[in-house]
Amino acid sequence: MNKITKTLTCLLAASGLATVAVADQDATLTINGELTIATTVAAPADSPLDELFSGWVFRSGETQALQMDDFDNPSFIFVDQAIEQFAKVEGTEGESCASCHTDVAEFKGLRTTLPRHNASTGKLDTMATLINDCRTNRMGAEPWKYSKGKMTAMKALIGLQSRGMPMNVAVDGAAAEHFELGKEIYYTRVGQLDMSCANCHEDNYDTMIRADHLSQGQINGFPTYRLKNAKLNSIQGRFKGCMKNIRATPYKEGSKEFTALELYVASRGNGLPVETPSVRN
Ligand code: HEC
Numbered sequence: 001m002n003k004i005t006k007t008l009t010c011l012l013a014a015s016g017l018a019t020v021a022v023a024d025q026d027a028t029l030t031i032n033g034e035l036t037i038a039t040t041v042a043a044p045a046d047s048p049l050d051e052l053f054s055g056w057v058f059r060s061g062e063t064q065a066l067q068m069d070d071f072d073n074p075s076f077i078f079v080d081q082a083i084e085q086f087a088k089v090e091g092t093e094g095e096s097c098a099s100c101h102t103d104v105a106e107f108k109g110l111r112t113t114l115p116r117h118n119a120s121t122g123k124l125d126t127m128a129t130l131i132n133d134c135r136t137n138r139m140g141a142e143p144w145k146y147s148k149g150k151m152t153a154m155k156a157l158i159g160l161q162s163r164g165m166p167m168n169v170a171v172d173g174a175a176a177e178h179f180e181l182g183k184e185i186y187y188t189r190v191g192q193l194d195m196s197c198a199n200c201h202e203d204n205y206d207t208m209i210r211a212d213h214l215s216q217g218q219i220n221g222f223p224t225y226r227l228k229n230a231k232l233n234s235i236q237g238r239f240k241g242c243m244k245n246i247r248a249t250p251y252k253e254g255s256k257e258f259t260a261l262e263l264y265v266a267s268r269g270n271g272l273p274v275e276t277p278s279v280r281n
């Protein structure tokens with residue numbers, strides 16, 4: 001933990017302002033007693049941040065603990081559903097995911113590279129577009145909605161295969177224009193509260209906002225199980241929630257804007273290990 005963090009925590013505690021138990025920021029994230037995942041890493045060279053912190057660092061001890069054992073982590077109910085879904089035949093072609101992808105472990109590493117530019121469409125692929133591409137074009141099945149249960153569960157199962165591997169999205173070449181758009185959105189003040197993502201997640205992380213301990217808004221843990229709504233939450237669903245909180249009109253899930261923002265935010269976390277599926281409040 002850096003000095004500023006410590007000082008701030010002490011100041012808040014001394015002044016009696018820290019009404020909520022402040023998380024143990026020195027805690028180590030070890031999952032199932034065997035996989036230790038770094039939650040604080042050095043920022044990439046061109047980063048506006050000094051250090052990168054996983055959102056896990058800012059949660060209470062109880063919430064942190066839920067992510068330390070897959071039996072306690074409620075996300076795994078949905079991961080189990082996705083395992084069944086993976087083997088389920090659907091659509092006009094009579095195929096299941098498993099007909100072509102024999103072992104879900106073949107997706108190891110994929111989560112760390114997304115979103116990524118697709119040369120044939122000129123757009124960014126996300127986990128959702130890749131899954132739906134197989135459903136519609138290869139299975140002859142209905143696409144799943146961006147943030148609905150079956151989609152977030154499948155994303156969690158595929159993302160889990162990369163757990164512990166550092167995020168590593170590419171922002172150069174053809175991805176650059178999407179990166180620039182995402183960056184512009186990140187720093188633009190919007191809504192009745194006239195705030196940008198950066199105002200909270202860059203300028204004020206590690207402070208309390210109402211009863212919530214502000215993080216850097218990293219996405220290495222998504223989909224994330226939230227205690228608040230008892231389900232898996234998608235990245236862009238979270239973006240939507242943050243925009244609504246500042247009384248701005250959110251972009252649509254799956255839109256060019258939100259997908260560019262997803263790439264930009266992912267790049268701010270390059271180097272942070274994947275925690276999918278994480279637990280947050
Ligand atoms: C008829 C065969 C087929 C079926 C059925 C199928 N896929 Fe695919 N899938 C492919 C092929 C071919 C590719 C592209 C080559 C590759 O990257 O493996 C692909 C690519 C993907 C990718 C991107 C992999 C990467 O590294 O870029 C994901 C994720 C994926 N499929 C998930 C699924 C899921 C989830 C299902 C079930 C809902 C499914 N697929 C069903 C054949 C299939």
Ligand code: HEC
Pocket residue numbers: 054055056186195196197198199200201209212213214215216217218219221224238239242243245246261265280
């Ligand atoms: C008014 C302050 C505020 C603004 C502005 C804001 N957020 Fe948030 N955001 C929060 C709070 C509070 C949380 C919950 C605590 C936390 O994880 O930081 C949160 C959580 C998140 C998370 C979840 C982090 C995790 O580890 O689970 C992401 C991602 C995120 N915000 C992204 C964004 C993006 C992108 C924008 C701009 C579109 C944005 N936020 C704007 C306050 C804000």
